[in-house]
Amino acid sequence: MIGKRTLDDEKLAVITFTGPFSKTLEVLEEVSDFVSSDDKIEADGDPTVIFYTAPLKDEGRYDVGIPVKGESEGDGKVKIVTIPGHTVIFTEYSEDREEAYRKLIDYVEDKGLDVIGAPREVLHGDVREIQFPVVL
16 A cells, blocks of 8 residues: 655654665664663654665665654764655555565656655564655
């Protein structure tokens, strides 16, 4: 199933990482440790990975982060950023990641949508949600 929603502005604590996708959970642990240790912020949602290179290749460039609320300047490695509100189309997967991306790409092509930014995955436990920012 493909859904759509409008997201509000979102503040994230992120580490920009270049390397294998399989290492993103280790990077996420670093971000989580920072959020837990900074008494000015707290986690405010599920972890996310933003892809700046092809999401189905193992090597890439990513922002690995956690939504937060509160005020912090980060620590040099962890940055606090705000992503402006936007509309996304999305689907979820628990096993076949490539098929989930294929469904979203087919949907974009069938509907003639404009993808306006980097895809991201939100980690909801064992289920992951892929989001494409779009103009409808």
